[in-house]
């Protein structure tokens with residue numbers, strides 16, 4: 001998706017339990033923090049493909065503080081790295097990934113409950 005390569009956040013706010021991003025193309029996105037954690041793209045959460053390409057999804061356990069943000073860092077101008085209260089911080093949410101999450105109304109992050 002090269003079309004989104006130049007899209008970056010103008011503003012990032014944490015509002016209650018939501019991450020609000022105002023993008024430089026005028027769009028605004030709101031992400032529930034719990035939903036974001038559940039779609040954390042890191043290998044620990046999503047599993048790593050083996051040599052045959054199959055991915056075994058690891059078991060994940062969450063605590064109440066797994067869905068609370070400790071801090072949020074911007075990485076290399078292309079991604080956000082949340083540090084969660086339970087110490088998890090290996091997930092890099094690239095801007096294009098966030099935009100993808102926001103543009104899937106049928107299976108938005110709010111619906112990703114499993």
Ligand SMILES: [Zn+2]
Pocket residue numbers: 040041042043044045046088090091
């Ligand atoms: Zn993760």
